Amino acid sequence: MSIRPHRYKVILILTFIISFSIMFFVITNDKNKRIKEHLRQVILTNQMNYDVNLRMYKKLSQQTFDLIVEQPDVLNILQEAQSASETKRSLLREKLYDLTKEKYAKLVKLGVLQFQFVFPNNKDFLRVHKHGKFGDDLTGIRYSFNYVNKHKKPIEGFEGGRTTHAYRFVYPVFSNKSNYLGSVEISFSSGALQESMEKNHNTHTHFIVNKKLFNTNLWKPEIFQKYLPSVENENYLYTVTSNMDVSERENEKKIIDKFMKKDIEKNLKHEKSFALYQEFDNFVKVVTFIPVSHTDNKSVAAYLVSHTTSDDIAHLLNDFRNINVLLSVFLLVLFYFIYRILKSNTNIKIAQKETKSIINFLPSIMILNRNKNMIEVNLKFLMFFNQHKDIDDFLEHYECICDLFEEYDDENYIQETYVNKVYWTDYVKNNKDKIHKAMIIKDGKQHHFTVKVREVIYKNETTDIVQLIEITKELELNNSIKEKEKQLFQQAKMASMGEMIGNIAHQWRQPLNIISVMNMKVEFLLELNETINYDDYEPISKSIAGQLEYMTKTIDDFRSYYNPNKLKENFSIKQSIQDVYNLIYPQLNSHSVDLIITEDSDNEELIIYGHANEFKQVIINMVNNSKDAILHCQENDKDKAGKIEISIKKMNDEIIITIKDNGGGIPLDIIDKIYEPYFTTKHKSKGTGLGLNMSHQIITDHMNGTIVVYNLEHNKEDAGTIFIITLPINKNNNIS
Numbered sequence: 056m057s058i059r060p061h062r063y064k065v066i067l068i069l070t071f072i073i074s075f076s077i078m079f080f081v082i083t084n085d086k087n088k089r090i091k092e093h094l095r096q097v098i099l100t101n102q103m104n105y106d107v108n109l110r111m112y113k114k115l116s117q118q119t120f121d122l123i124v125e126q127p128d129v130l131n132i133l134q135e136a137q138s139a140s141e142t143k144r145s146l147l148r149e150k151l152y153d154l155t156k157e158k159y160a161k162l163v164k165l166g167v168l169q170f171q172f173v174f175p176n177n178k179d180f181l182r183v184h185k186h187g188k189f190g191d192d193l194t195g196i197r198y199s200f201n202y203v204n205k206h207k208k209p210i211e212g213f214e215g216g217r218t219t220h221a222y223r224f225v226y227p228v229f230s231n232k233s234n235y236l237g238s239v240e241i242s243f244s245s246g247a248l249q250e251s252m253e254k255n256h257n258t259h260t261h262f263i264v265n266k267k268l269f270n271t272n273l274w275k276p277e278i279f280q281k282y283l284p285s286v287e288n289e290n291y292l293y294t295v296t297s298n299m300d301v302s303e304r305e306n307e308k309k310i311i312d313k314f315m316k317k318d319i320e321k322n323l324k325h326e327k328s329f330a331l332y333q334e335f336d337n338f339v340k341v342v343t344f345i346p347v348s349h350t351d352n353k354s355v356a357a358y359l360v361s362h363t364t365s366d367d368i369a370h371l372l373n374d375f376r377n378i379n380v381l382l383s384v385f386l387l388v389l390f391y392f393i394y395r396i397l398k399s400n401t402n403i404k405i406a407q408k409e410t411k412s413i414i415n416f417l418p419s420i421m422i423l424n425r426n427k428n429m430i431e432v433n434l435k436f437l438m439f440f441n442q443h444k445d446i447d448d449f450l451e452h453y454e455c456i457c458d459l460f461e462e463y464d465d466e467n468y469i470q471e472t473y474v475n476k477v478y479w480t481d482y483v484k485n486n487k488d489k490i491h492k493a494m495i496i497k498d499g500k501q502h503h504f505t506v507k508v509r510e511v512i513y514k515n516e517t518t519d520i521v522q523l524i525e526i527t528k529e530l531e532l533n534n535s536i537k538e539k540e541k542q543l544f545q546q547a548k549m550a551s552m553g554e555m556i557g558n559i560a561h562q563w564r565q566p567l568n569i570i571s572v573m574n575m576k577v578e579f580l581l582e583l584n585e586t587i588n589y590d591d592y593e594p595i596s597k598s599i600a601g602q603l604e605y606m607t608k609t610i611d612d613f614r615s616y617y618n619p620n621k622l623k624e625n626f627s628i629k630q631s632i633q634d635v636y637n638l639i640y641p642q643l644n645s646h647s648v649d650l651i652i653t654e655d656s657d658n659e660e661l662i663i664y665g666h667a668n669e670f671k672q673v674i675i676n677m678v679n680n681s682k683d684a685i686l687h688c689q690e691n692d693k694d695k696a697g698k699i700e701i702s703i704k705k706m707n708d709e710i711i712i713t714i715k716d717n718g719g720g721i722p723l724d725i726i727d728k729i730y731e732p733y734f735t736t737k738h739k740s741k742g743t744g745l746g747l748n749m750s751h752q753i754i755t756d757h758m759n760g761t762i763v764v765y766n767l768e769h770n771k772e773d774a775g776t777i778f779i780i781t782l783p784i785n786k787n788n789n790i791s
Contacts, residue, residue, distance in 0.1 A: 097341055
């Protein structure tokens, strides 16, 4: 069908939309990648700043602890307090407070929040920051003291208390005699870390703390003074600091809208660092979340939230919009010029089609139909129907070329004027995806054609050009090739039948011997007693029946393999290989050749659509070749143990079957010729040279697979060959 100018417009518009969509997708993807990389750099920067400040506090706490444990008076007080009375402990507590209060006063200026000593039983002995409170059992409140007093190892992390949270560094304390005395805590407020980051890195930050950190009523007065509801997420609390900027908090509420809240909620579940951005009229804000680990190191207790302005992302977004505008203009101009060119070319083609020479010199039969009537034919038509001098003479005998179409057993052949109640030329035009054919008998001979119909403007009117391309010689050649293939397959199958009969004879030898022995036993009992009772005869009968059943099973396997049924069917790859195993293993065993089958498909049944017996023939050919190669090696090394391995596995939508042997391999100068028909290195009495040729055709042509061969040379003893067969699953088959 020709493309008219208005149809060019539709096609070009659709092409424009598709082109713009593709380029928009590419540019958007690039923009998103750049933004993602920028956000990653922001996260790394904030993480690094956080880590630097945290290491500083860790170093300070370690130095403080080292100074404490180096004081003999401190250790002596803790040692004596272990078993002292309450009165004595009070005196010791005051003494320890006097020794540490000046140090604590200096630490407070550096951000230390809490400084306390705790007994091994988790009861606090002295809170330097609140020395009037002591004796509380912290077992169910503070995980850090539970851990240190139990394992006698230091611990650090973010942890809540009764009313507040802190970065806690807890250390075990030992006497000079290595007696365990309890633990010491040095905690820093998150506000100190926040202020340090804002001062050193010029970044607005704040902490949001998970409500689960406080096993208490969240809104009792002490907590209400230190926390506010988080703008970012309802499950977190905003940490109030002494220098909190109310205006900054209001700006945060504007930045974090309901859409960003959803993204925050989704990312918080992963408990990893992340960053999000929000675009405003003239700037872009980036909000970064750095997770803060709980002392148990199993969960995230809080997040350090930072707000920064990103000029880079703002520029990226602005460039993205500008590029899209330029791209739209460019594509519009480009497609306008393409339309003008196509329209001009269309007019030229229409003028060319108005001459009859367009069809006269084509090697195929050409017919011009208009309103279901033949109006023109080419010279090839008149040469084929040479009994008619011209089209008028032809039309005196027939109304349409379709009147000559004969019946043919193929659904692609047009055999009537109307197909599915549609005029045949319209049917061909409406089903362009199909290959349409027709058959005409002339002088007693069948002539086959492919049929094509397309609509053109001829002499200013819509006209159908019908083209009949003769394919008779091609069909005859294909039929000849198929017949030769059939003959080759039959020759190869008959060649293997002798071996199969040998297998049956070998498998029957043992049960026949057993039946013979059972028969001799019956004769002996009859000669001895002149009769035989049921108890003596029953085991003999069962033994004979078992052997006969085994022999019947052998015949059934043989008949199944040589079943001439050529209908395709669903069959199991594993079962087919097992059937082959049952047929040929006894013969392999008699030659000291071990056949091993392995599978790696998670007990999945591997089903494929095709001819099961053809596939079995391929496996038999492969195994027989391997067996013959091994026997050849055994002629020089009688002690050589033959081994053939067949493995089955599924990879994506393919089944991989490998047949590996230790038969010495294939010489490199002939490995490329092994699939040629009648090529063999064996004696004429042992091979026809058709097995591998037939196997290659079955796998590649009949099953749409591939087969390759390699030599294996791990060492001289295991040198051999590996065939790799790859078959597609659920492709061009009938599996539902």
